[in-house]
Amino acid sequence: MSTSPRLLVEPGRVVLSGCWTLAEMLPQLAALEAKLVACTSHNDWDLSEITRLDSAAAVLLWRTWGARWPDGLVAAELHRQVLKRVAELPQEIAEQARPRLRFPEMVGALLLKAVGNLLGMIALFGQLLLDAAYLVRHPQDVPWKEFTANVYKAGAQALAVTALVGFLIGVTISYLSALQLKSFGADLFIVNILGISIIRELGPVLVAVLVAGRSGSAMTAQIGVMRVTEEIDVLSTMGISRTIRVVLPKIFGLTVAMPLLVLWTSAVAMFGGMLAALLQLDLSFAYFVDNLPRAVPVANLVIGLSKGVVFGFVIAIVACHFGLHVKPNTESLSASTTSAVVTAITTVILFDAIFAVFTRNIGVP
Amino acid sequence: MNPSPVIELNGVGVSFGGKAVHRDLSLRVEEGQIVGLLGGSGSGKTTLLREILGLLQPDSGTIRLFGIDLNDPDVDRQRNLRRRLGMLFQQGALFSALSVFDNIAFPLRELRCLDADWIRRLVHLKLAMVGLEPTHGKLMPAELSGGMVKRVALARALALEPELLLLDEPTAGLDPDRSQNFVELVGSLQRELGLTVVMVTHDLNTLAGLATHVAVLADQRIIAFGPKDEVMTVDHPFVTGFFGADRRKLL
Structure with a gap:
């Protein structure tokens, strides 16, 4: 079984497989992000081949989906929970205000x-x-x-x-x-x-x-x-x-x-x-x-x-x-x-x- | 998937000022196990964790994490190894000059790969995981209560999504409700990510609720290691004393 995260675009759906964890994504992060951006229009995602999904990857996917659940999502219950945790976060997270001092x-x-x-x-x-x-x-x-x-x-x-x-x-x-x-x-x-x-x-x-x-x-x-x-x-x-x-x-x-x-x-x-x-x-x-x-x-x-x-x-x-x-x-x-x-x-x-x-x-x- | 054990200690010996703390200590933790490390006060539990982290060089013996020797001279390999483990220190050890948010964001920023929005979401996710509000992110470590320090420290230990989590007295200083939450949190993380956890604890509830395996440290070595219920029946003064009357309840 391969461990590195992989993304395949099949006709009509996107299939993710491998280990979607921060450590495994890091070496090819830029390429993965580019691929994901290209897939934003898809609505059918198959995550059932994923062996591991951590919250860093979940945040990445959630951002790719435009902060909503895709209609045709196939994922194991375990991974769905990880995604749910991300989904439950408030949509707009305020940037931390840095106090500015005037002269x-x-x-x-x-x-x-x-x-x-x-x-x-x-x-x-x-x-x-x-x-x-x-x-x-x-x-x-x-x-x-x-x-x-x-x-x-x-x-x-x-x-x-x-x-x-x-x-x-x-x-x-x-x-x-x-x-x-x-x-x-x-x-x-x-x-x-x-x-x-x-x-x-x-x-x-x-x-x-x-x-x-x-x-x-x-x-x-x-x-x-x-x-x-x-x-x-x-x-x-x-x-x-x-x-x-x-x-x-x-x-x-x-x-x-x-x-x-x-x-x-x-x-x-x-x-x-x-x-x-x-x-x-x-x-x-x-x-x-x-x-x-x-x-x-x-x-x-x-x-x-x-x-x-x-x-x-x-x-x-x-x-x-x-x-x-x-x-x-x-x-x-x-x-x-x-x-x-x-x-x-x-x-x-x-x-x-x-x-x-x-x-x-x-x-x- | 990974044939080598997550932690492998072989014949480790260490002594402070002529007094032996560990002598010929061996331990083998496989992937996915949650090991509760027991031992009396001063039996060298924290020392053992420090050895596993590579903060303390043992006098003799070898320590391997994920099959990689801690004395491996390859700097890159060492750094990647460190990223695969998270540690919750007993006193929290938060960076006192940084806010809670920055404390958790720090290891993520050090990767120099993630953008600000991603880091912000991840930090808030970790805060939510350990039961803290986003507004707590602005506080400084000195303004936190003891239990909050612990939870922030756990959030920081989890920031890099470690495969091996070392916990030193994770539930000490938490109220029973919080410590139950903590047990559930680590349990669910373990199921989702296949984490390996080694924790030092004296709390029987944490041990009963979380640990799959128990290692008992006494007489300068691991005297018993195995599934929880097996270890509880070991005939050793420390084990019988520790579980004592509670043994039946836990079983």
């Missing part, structure tokens, strides 16, 4: 989303304050283990990568500045340039960008997956506050780890700069270290470390906010993680600008 609507939706996110972060901040007040009254509930785990994950494990990036940036800035300074005969100012730029500005911002990409995305993804798998809800049903156990340790962990990372990265970057200065300008380490406090008042270090604290807090709160608003599907998870990193870095730069304005008279000799 003003899009802008408005974006604006509303931004406002919503801002409100969400303010609410999360308020919740944090409430939780902190609760923990002050119930010190035994402080999640120390989660807190230290987060300091280790976001801080200790980031030491290598921040050191590498810091060192390279230090070398680059020192090298490029040295070329300029040499032509003016102002070699000694390399200490001022490196000190102010790295300690006050580059160290904190550099670390913030790295940490936002590294720890911020991880926080969003972790909380997001916990939401998708309903683990967050499990915590609630156990009477454990999700903000105290999940969000708070992340935010305070990063707030503590960030200034330490800033200190570390700035130190390594300064070392890189010193090394480049030694090679390029023959400026000894001893001279550099001696003159650093004179060129760069200690206020700059305080500003740099405070930036670290604020940036860490901002990154963590943005990351946690987006994590908590992940919808239970993969698309939303990826979109939220992207938004979290982008928003965190943008907000960090914004806060950096605010810092620059409000500390413009401080720490510049």
Whole structure:
């Protein structure tokens, strides 16, 4: 018995035979469709030779017949049932409407989303304050283990990568500045340039960008997956506050780890700069270290470390906010993680600008 | 018509972290059989299904579907083989980023041969088959109830008109009425298309209403396989325990 679907036009009737299933039709689909179209005028169809008829083939036949039963149809009861199921479908199946967004609507939706996110972060901040007040009254509930785990994950494990990036940036800035300074005969100012730029500005911002990409995305993804798998809800049903156990340790962990990372990265970057200065300008380490406090008042270090604290807090709160608003599907998870990193870095730069304005008279000799 | 059995497992062994899950397991399912796969929790029923699907490579032994070895290096042959089977995963495993309609349409679109109208009709047909309304097509998987997820997943498994249907706990989480509908649906599909079905189930009603054959998985291998009423009389602690008092009712 042949398995491939076949169509024979005999005088006065159409005879179908073989296996009319999707898998068997696929190799010769175009030819079969063409043959069927040529037969639309026939009214006598003999389907009794068909061994198998699946719903894909039934839909094809039903379309060929113009959505009505041919008068002279011969078919086994089993196959008639398959066709009947197709026939019972509503004749006109509406195409799925795709929502179309107009430009003003899009802008408005974006604006509303931004406002919503801002409100969400303010609410999360308020919740944090409430939780902190609760923990002050119930010190035994402080999640120390989660807190230290987060300091280790976001801080200790980031030491290598921040050191590498810091060192390279230090070398680059020192090298490029040295070329300029040499032509003016102002070699000694390399200490001022490196000190102010790295300690006050580059160290904190550099670390913030790295940490936002590294720890911020991880926080969003972790909380997001916990939401998708309903683990967050499990915590609630156990009477454990999700903000105290999940969000708070992340935010305070990063707030503590960030200034330490800033200190570390700035130190390594300064070392890189010193090394480049030694090679390029023959400026000894001893001279550099001696003159650093004179060129760069200690206020700059305080500003740099405070930036670290604020940036860490901002990154963590943005990351946690987006994590908590992940919808239970993969698309939303990826979109939220992207938004979290982008928003965190943008907000960090914004806060950096605010810092620059409000500390413009401080720490510049 | 097809001389080779639909599923043929020979001496399959698999172990996780030194703990043997299957040892020298053999099974032979012929075309048109509806096999109920029984076994205690953790006896490796889902693992067996994953091996049959080729998602899990056994440490030893061979697996043949429709006479084709799963390790066949021919990519085209492998892909065509996969199109001949449909799988209903235990948790549904719907694509969470796609709507119900798109979930069912996805395998059909991947064929790149069918036009949009044909696909739309087929999707609505499958939705109707599993007892869902056309309006349900717009919903996202996250908006569905547990039973609906299962039915959508079945509709998706049926989308490509498979010859071999693997069901992992198909009626768990369905109300008795729905699960009766499900049994009738799979039964009628089987009659119309000559489907071969392998299902893991703990539901005695599903088993009694649907299965023609029963395979019992215990002690890391298939300890009994045969027509339903024969297997029920096998003297093994698991079999007697499982059917227990219900044995008489089912017979």
